[in-house]
Amino acid sequence: MKKESKEGLTVKKEENFSEWYTQIVQKAELADLRYNVKGFIIFQPWSVLSMEKMFDYLETCLQKKGHKPYWFPSLIPEKNLKKESSHIKGFTPEVFWVTTHGKDEPIEEKLALRPTSETAFYQMFSLWIRSYNDLPFKTYQRANIFRYETKATRPFLRSREFHWIETHCAHASENDALKQVYEDMETTKEVLHDIYGLPFIFFERPLWDKFPGAERTFAADVLSPDGRLVQQPSTHLIKQTFAKAFDVKFKDKDGKEKYVYLTCYGPAISRIFASVISIHGDDKGLRFPWEIAPLQVMIVPIDKDTKIKQKAEALKKQIQKFASVEIDYSEKRPGEKFNYWEMKGIPIRVDIGIRDLNNKKITIFRRDLDKKEIVNETDVIKKIESISKEITKNLTAKADKLFQNKIKDVKNVKEIKEVIKNEGIARAEFCSVDKDGEKCAETIEKETGAEIRGTRLDEKQKPHGKCAVCGKKANHIVYIARAY
């Protein structure tokens, strides 16, 4: 038994979240951090299988909403990045540059490993878009992205190469562009919340916290169990300067040439996977929502016996009609197998022992509730089917509760401090999320270590009192939290 506990997690999630996360990434074999380029990691099969499913659900949702898939080159000429000044300024520090080939021969021009692809897409938009009939022009691509991060890297959450979907769209009016932002919020709900089981708040970021080159930036913040917020997909209303810089125009119904309005949305699957680990995992290991589990059902023969093997194989045949399933024939003891598959987060385990089987019984273990149930062997398939439909709902409902007690209304900096200290999210009335409020925001950050995440897009909340920092008339209700 000692060996088993040594292989499990040695810290509790509630007591030391950071160490818990580090251990689970290693012990559930999600990523290997020993690759010999700083900031780059190897994604192992157990995370890749899940992330591939995450990609599938997201891409299917985007395609249904009219986005068409592209594969753009990974390399973007420096001159493209330079076309919009705030963009190059914002991204330059993070760019990896390709400068030579072969035996140190210089290439024609400096090429960026894409840190994001607006400037690649927009130059093509100017060739592809002609008339209002072409709008909205909705694209996406699945891509690997490179950023020379200077912040500490952390597996899945932040590394120098990551895997995402980026959508790039052109619209005929600012209003259409804003509608796209709402549609992106809906996509976030349908996929990140309803399938990955992640609760989020969709914020509009304050002016000083925008994407380099955006007029307005919105983002879904997911909670981390240590009270911090994690920025997951962000969506941007791009500055008109971009459409002008890349000359993306269309002939409108009135016959006039106009510049398009651009939006983009960037769900980073490998980063979102960090939230899947954090939100659903427990002290025994991972817990996967049914739809994105690398493997959905594991059958564990408890004893070596022909009858058990036959039963296991027969069940596997039936289960694989509606779920992915394997049989664990390894030489480990049953207890070791249980611990291993609980660490791996398999949603349903089917244990077949000889004593049970002689009584025509089989044990079903469900990871969402950590509960065993002994059922008649004739009911096994029906039971698995019904549990499979509950798992994601259960995990999501549990996750939704995380936000409930976290948000506290506060009136002043002292109260903000108190809430942040207790790993909460402070909701405060605030003077301004435009330039005027930047000083108050700095005060908050200095005093509490937390930052203003923005105003909610989904609820139009109205302030009635005064700014929690400067005491001037409040114009917004903002959320304050520590963030990754």
Added chain:
Amino acid sequence: MKKESKEGLTVKKEENFSEWYTQIVQKAELADLRYNVKGFIIFQPWSVLSMEKMFDYLETCLQKKGHKPYWFPSLIPEKNLKKESSHIKGFTPEVFWVTTHGKDEPIEEKLALRPTSETAFYQMFSLWIRSYNDLPFKTYQRANIFRYETKATRPFLRSREFHWIETHCAHASENDALKQVYEDMETTKEVLHDIYGLPFIFFERPLWDKFPGAERTFAADVLSPDGRLVQQPSTHLIKQTFAKAFDVKFKDKDGKEKYVYLTCYGPAISRIFASVISIHGDDKGLRFPWEIAPLQVMIVPIDKDTKIKQKAEALKKQIQKFASVEIDYSEKRPGEKFNYWEMKGIPIRVDIGIRDLNNKKITIFRRDLDKKEIVNETDVIKKIESISKEITKNLTAKADKLFQNKIKDVKNVKEIKEVIKNEGIARAEFCSVDKDGEKCAETIEKETGAEIRGTRLDEKQKPHGKCAVCGKKANHIVYIARAY
């Protein structure tokens, strides 16, 4: 009518294959070549949707055979590439180097954009593999690959960034490694032939035409309609020098430490797509095998009529239970729609006209046979289902015939010349595919412009006579053709 024909292909495939290919890539909207980095192209939705399906079938097949998916970094340190001398020598001319970040600050060490990933995987194999129990260790990754090609680029067939699957496996013995080569040949048959509909010959390449770092190289050659061969997936028995350079050892059953035997297999989906275009396309445009069609069924309402619209929507609902389907409500005339979807290669089109419908009839057009059939409206779904099962088989059977009359037995260089001139493949008895035969191979290349593609792996053919070039005793039967 003139406008339509202008939008169609203006050359016949048989008369000018090269121009036909150029036109179809553009007119079917498969790739845009106007990206502003030399040798890089943009893959457009119509090709991406198909290639995503191609990836799915291949990955499913590999997973069934026990390969586990990884995502490795795109960047490989120069020192990894240098560890095996023939490898660095072979790949250096093609490598793009990342040398700086941010404002031209140097990075710690020169990093290659992966031209292939053996040297990234093998250094991890040395950490992951311990005992014979770990073998065979079978991996794969879906990745984008970068090569500074100096040969002329051609969309899909050869560009400086492409999209592939690479498998990397470690085995306990040379015999196990060779078994893997046969399994790779089987995978090529199951996926490239049976699903993509591409006929191929699986060769072992002559010694002088090996992968840089391979002991033996095998490759599936697919025919291009102009008589040339296109190397599609190749598979390699890697030199033991690699296992030694990266210290990939295992403890064998006999307790002894031994070096593993390595194999790799690299189906380049974007390149294979070039063969899908070339082999199946005709003078009207693309033709897709059912399984990898970007869209499988298109419903075309011939007249504007409520009854037709209702029928179209009702059919769509039924069809989408087993196939992807859309309705073309665009403002184009029916003839234009027909031409457009034939160019796009949609396997089945359903035309609904008012006169037909009043007679309870509907027209089904199948692209594989270019044939229209008028059926009772009650039989439409059954008919579509039955046609859908025939399409890939028909296209594959047609493609298989391409090889039949191409291969001609020859006795001397003059006959080789004649066969090559007529766009055929010459089969000849040959002195040696090892070093001894290189001179004869050079003679063939100089005299005919064709090259020795190797010996067949799937048929053990025995020579009885003399080398077609030097007249010495023949030890092999080789195939000679022009190649891309």
